[in-house]
Amino acid sequence: MKIAISNLVLTLFFSLSYFYIAYKVLRAFFEKISRPLSHASHVLLLCSLLGFGIILYNISDIATNAFQFYAIKSQIGKGIMYYILFGIFGFLSSLFLFHISLFLVKIVTKENEKAELARNNYQIAGIHAAIFILLCLILSSSLASVAHKMIAYPRFPN
Numbered sequence: 735m736k737i738a739i740s741n742l743v744l745t746l747f748f749s750l751s752y753f754y755i756a757y758k759v760l761r762a763f764f765e766k767i768s769r770p771l772s773h774a775s776h777v778l779l780l781c782s783l784l785g786f787g788i789i790l791y792n793i794s795d796i797a798t799n800a801f802q803f804y805a806i807k808s809q810i811g812k813g814i815m816y817y818i819l820f821g822i823f824g825f826l827s828s829l830f831l832f833h834i835s836l837f838l839v840k841i842v843t844k845e846n847e848k849a850e851l852a853r854n855n856y857q858i859a860g861i862h863a864a865i866f867i868l869l870c871l872i873l874s875s876s877l878a879s880v881a882h883k884m885i886a887y888p889r890f891p892n
Contacts, residue, residue: 737802737805737806740801740805740810741798741801741802741805744801744814744817745794745798748794748797748817748818748821749790749794752786752790752821752824752825753783753786753787755825756782756783756786756825756828757779757783759829760779760782760783760832761779764778764779764851767848767851767852768851768852772851772852772853772854773854773856774850774851774854774855774856774858774859775851775852775859777856777859777860777863778851778859778862778863781859781862781863781866781867782832782863782866784867785828785831785832785866785867785869785870786825786828786870788867788870788871788874789824789825789827789828789831789870789874789877790821790824790825790828791874792824792874792875792877792878793820793821793823793824793827793874793877793878793881794820794821794824795878796820796878796881796882797816797817797820797821798817800813800816800817800820801813801814801816801817804816816885819885820881820885823877823881823884823885824877824881827877827881828870831866831869831870831873832866834869835862835865835866835869836862838865839858839861839862839865842861842865843858843861845858847862
């Protein structure tokens with residue numbers, strides 16, 4: 735029971751930190767486009783946070799397993815370290831997908847997205863949001879598999 739509660743507290747703390755940092759990074763990106771943020775930028779910011787959450791959702795399953803594995807072995811610090819490593823991988827993957835979606839919007843629409851967001855163009859914000867969320871949904875489980883292979887920790891006993 736103590737491990738489950740520890741995992742819950744760690745997951746809650748990490749999730750709040752993850753979204754706070756994601757919000758700050760994305761907000762800084764959008765403030766470079768227009769200050770104050772246009773309504774279209776706010777919509778895209780909200781949808782971007784949703785995409786970041788989709789990636790975190792799939793990564794957190796592996797991170798939780800790693801934490802529980804080490805917590806059972808009384809190596810809580812190591813479990814927290816692996817949880818954080820998986821979370822960082824998920825965060826960086828989300829940023830990468832966000833920039834990929836920026837590139838795809840530029841190809842698909844032939845518009846200057848930053849200028850259009852500054853002009854409060856909801857269509858461009860919606861296209862970008864849809865592309866980013868769909869990329870996150872489609873690739874999140876594959877990214878979790880890659881994270882599992884890249885961040886090696888001992889296999890669970892059968």
